[in-house]
Amino acid sequence: MGEDGAVTSAPQRPDGPFPAPRLIATDLDGTLLRDDKSVSLRTVAALAAAEEAGIEVFFVTGRPARWMDVVSDHVHGHGLAICANGAAVVDLHAGREFVQVRALPRTTALTVVETLRAAVPGTSFAVETTTGINYEPAYPPFFQDPGATVATAEKLLREETDHSAAPVLKLLAHHAELAPDEFLALARSAAGAYATVTRSSPTALLEISELGVSKASTLELCCAERGISPAEVVAFGDMPNDVEMLRWAGTSYAMGNAHPDVIAAASGRTVANNEDGVAVVIERILAERTAHA
Numbered sequence: 527m528g529e530d531g532a533v534t535s536a537p538q539r540p541d542g543p544f545p546a547p548r549l550i551a552t553d554l555d556g557t558l559l560r561d562d563k564s565v566s567l568r569t570v571a572a573l574a575a576a577e578e579a580g581i582e583v584f585f586v587t588g589r590p591a592r593w594m595d596v597v598s599d600h601v602h603g604h605g606l607a608i609c610a611n612g613a614a615v616v617d618l619h620a621g622r623e624f625v626q627v628r629a630l631p632r633t634t635a636l637t638v639v640e641t642l643r644a645a646v647p648g649t650s651f652a653v654e655t656t657t658g659i660n661y662e663p664a665y666p667p668f669f670q671d672p673g674a675t676v677a678t679a680e681k682l683l684r685e686e687t688d689h690s691a692a693p694v695l696k697l698l699a700h701h702a703e704l705a706p707d708e709f710l711a712l713a714r715s716a717a718g719a720y721a722t723v724t725r726s727s728p729t730a731l732l733e734i735s736e737l738g739v740s741k742a743s744t745l746e747l748c749c750a751e752r753g754i755s756p757a758e759v760v761a762f763g764d765m766p767n768d769v770e771m772l773r774w775a776g777t778s779y780a781m782g783n784a785h786p787d788v789i790a791a792a793s794g795r796t797v798a799n800n801e802d803g804v805a806v807v808i809e810r811i812l813a814e815r816t817a818h819a
Contacts, residue, residue, distance in 0.1 A: 547581055547811060548758040551745055551771060552804050554587040554597060555726065556764040557781050560800050563596055570600055572805035575812055577602040584608060584748065586741045588726045588733055588767050590654060590695070591622040598622075610654065611724060611767050612744035613695040613735050624656060628744065629693035630721065630736045632683045638717045638734055639679045642699055645716035646709065650700050651679035655692035665700055666731075697721070697734040706730045710766065724767040733767060742770035760811065762796070762804050763788055779807055 552558045560566060573583055585597055585607040591614060594607060598618045601607065605619030615626040635653070642649045652661035660675040660682050661667070667674075675682065683694070701709045709730040713723045722735045741763075749759060761768075761775035764784040769791045772778035780789040782798035789795060796803035 546758075546815065547760045547777065548754050549582045549584060549749060549752070550576055550760050550762075550808065551584045551586045551741075551775065552762040553741075553764060553768050553771075554585055554589060556783060556799050557762050557768075558585070558799070558804050559596065565597060565600055566802050566805070568802045569805040572802075572808040572812075573600055574602065576808050579812055579815065581811075582752070582754075584745065586612075586745055586761075586771060588741075590614075590659070591616040591624065591656075592658070594618060594622055606748070608741060608744050608748065610695040611722075611726075611733055611735055612739045612741045614656070615744065615748065626744075626747075627656060627693050627695070628736055628739045629695065630697060630734070630739075632691070632694055634720055634736065635694055635697045635734075636680065636683050638697055638721050639683070641717045641720065642713060646701060646704070646712050648701055648703060650702075652698040652700070653679060653682045653694060654696040654698060655694050657692040659698075661698075665698075695735070699732040699734060701730040704730045724769075726765040726767040740770045741767060742774040745771055746774060760807070762807070763792070764799065779803070 558565065558569060576583055582604060587609055588611045589609055591609050601618045605617050606625065607616055607618055609616050613628050614624055617623045617625050639651055650662045650664035652659055652665050658674065659671050662679055663676055699713065706725060706729060710725050710732060713732050717723060721737050722739055723732055725732050756774055757776035759775040761771050761778040763772050764781040766785055766787050769787055772788065772792045778792040779794045779796045780792035781796060781803050796807050
């Protein structure tokens with residue numbers, strides 16, 4: 527979810543000729559989804575039209591696979607989505623089956639927990655695995671996941687150490703008092719050598735993945751498998767966990783409600799998520815493709 531006010535003007539496109547994209551990569555919350563977590567009819571139509579025109583669509587989100595029902599009905603073609611900030615590729619046509627997992631080693635997660643406890647007192651943790659989420663007593667409860675185990679992060683991470691343990695996708699860190707960007711800066715300074723630290727929440731909630739794992743790096747792998755270059759990708763996002771993806775893509779758009787770092791990273795800007803900013807750009811892409819056909 528973004529943090530700035532809405533933009534009502536037309537999308538600001540990058541300089542130069544509009545690309546002929548082969549793939550659209552879009553974040554969900556604060557980007558494709560409206561604030562009520564719905565997908566507008568206009569956006570549904572734009573996604574379908576893009577796929578019909580031969581442009582692949584990838585949903586690239588910080589969400590876990592189990593929270594992908596909101597867009598499952600709008601996936602065409604390959605059916606794949608990148609979840610957990612790049613830690614998982616899932617097949618939405620096959621019941622959210624994991625196709626690829628880029629796990630955070632439990633030993634690394636323990637090191638991060640130890641480091642952040644020392645560097646940023648008051649931090650509480652949750653552990654997101656391929657089977658669900660578990661969290662500490664001080665961590666804000668996940669009402670969407672009533673079956674979670676509540677215990678210290680050390681216990682959660684050490685409880686299973688053999689090969690049957692569920693892979694860890696993300697470590698989440700929350701602070702009740704710090705400002706979100708302040709917490710992010712402190713955590714990156716303290717633990718950035720061990721893992722990738724980012725955020726997508728408007729609160730002081732960080733998402734921590736294996737070093738080098740991001741939306742961008744997993745999208746790059748998926749594109750390489752398809753022979754798609756960065757120049758052939760158009761990406762959309764609104765929060766710091768989208769920055770690397772927007773920089774990697776040949777053409778990228780910050781939403782009108784985007785975080786300042788996202789606006790600085792993107793090559794263009796569209797209107798806010800509640801104004802269907804992704805659909806606005808897709809419609810323009812398809813109109814210009816038709817005009818030059």
